[in-house]
């Protein structure tokens with residue numbers, strides 16, 4: 001069974017990887033993804049120029065519906081992840097995620113990466129929902145255009161963006177109109193569904209501490225929105241802009257559905273957090289089984305082939 005994809009000239013021998021933020025905070029965690037059977041790549045925790053502790057208190061919780069998090073962008077700094085990525089990029093193409101708290105932070109980090117020996121792919125996170133006082137850039141179409149315009153005046157390595165979920169067809173049109181103006185290698189859609197709220201039934205309190213309990217939702221609850229955003233953007237984006245589908249992956253059928261909607265790679269967050277890196281081999285085998293049922297032996301045969309009823 002052929003389950004490969006290519007982005008920016010890189011060939012991925014497996015199409016699964018971690019979602020930024022999950023299992024990618026330290027070199028120990030990153031090594032586990034790098035070595036995990038079934039994982040074709042990894043992405044590092046979204047970085048800021050300087051190390052950040054993130055939000056205080058309980059900031060992640062699992063529930064039947066999925067997960068809620070308000071980590072607050074804790075990370076060990078761009079330099080830490082850049083060093084790791086450069087040291088390990090010979091094995092397989094790697095993604096370096098950045099999430100500056102300002103346009104200048106993002107441009108400064110891109111300049112440092114451009115000047116470095118990193119030769120993988122950069123994922124510019126425009127969708128962190130959990131930094132108090134900071135809106136998600138991906139919902140500001142003008143600012144998104146401005147950052148990409150300035151970035152592409154100097155950045156020559158493969159660049160993609162991590163997007164928040166959109167819920168209005170007009171917004172699919174608007175973000176695609178911005179992204180299609182740039183030579184992006186990929187988009188990763190979706191990030192968590194921002195600012196949900198979950199209740200602890202034993203204590204009648206919010207499940208997590210930061211921001212009064214408001215946090216990004218992931219897991220099963222995110223699947224329909226993830227499918228819609230992968231499909232909506234695949235239908236609108238230039239074919240050269242590849243898609244990493246993220247959101248709601250629990251089993252091989254969920255991976256299959258994201259590919260059917262147009263995903264080239266598929267990343268796993270909540271279920272990786274719950275199950276650990278063995279999840280990749282499980283998902284890979286479940287996807288193979290699903291493909292055999294449909295007599296497919298290559299993901300390219302059904303990628304983006306969702307049929308509608310009309």
Ligand SMILES: C=Cc1c(C(=O)O)[nH]c(=O)[nH]c1=O
Pocket residue numbers: 021046069070071072073074099125127128129130131191192216
């Ligand atoms: C980079 C910050 C993010 C965080 C976070 O660090 O709180 N959580 C998410 O669900 N998505 C993010 O993009």
